[in-house]
Amino acid sequence: DGAWGMQMNEVLTCIREKVPTTAVVFNNGQWGAEKKNQVLWFGDRYVGSQLDNPWSYAEIARSMCAEGITCTHVDQVTDALTQATRNQEEGKTTVIEIMATKELGDPFRRDAMKLPVRHLEKYKGTVQVKESDSGQPTDL
Secondary structure, three states: OOOHHHHHHHHHHHHHOOOOOEEEEEEOOEOHHHHHHHHHHOOOOOOOOEOOOOOOHHHHHHHOOOEEEEEOOHHHHHHHHHHHHHHHHOOOOEEEEEEOOOOOOOOOOHHHOOOOOOOOHHHHHHOOOOOOOOOOOOOO
């Protein structure tokens, strides 16, 4: 959901230009890619990756005159996609918000990150000698 917050305005463009689309937002309450890096390489010290959003992206979609569907269980996803397909055939844009767990996948560019090297003495206590064993956040 963190990343989709940057694309939300595209829904307005689709509505304004009458381009029916479907957007699927996996709402896990975090900037997942950044948090995964913090789990693996920064000892679970989270900075700016937790999102405590009180809003619903499906409700935001409806406020923009799009259709908004919220899925709170995996059994609802098929029906939501079916409805979104119907909506698109009728010329409507739909946002499907899937409420997801905080479990994190592997980074897309695993080769691009390595354990940080601390050069300043005041940060020597934050040195990680290996990646996280679980690869998952401690705040699940």
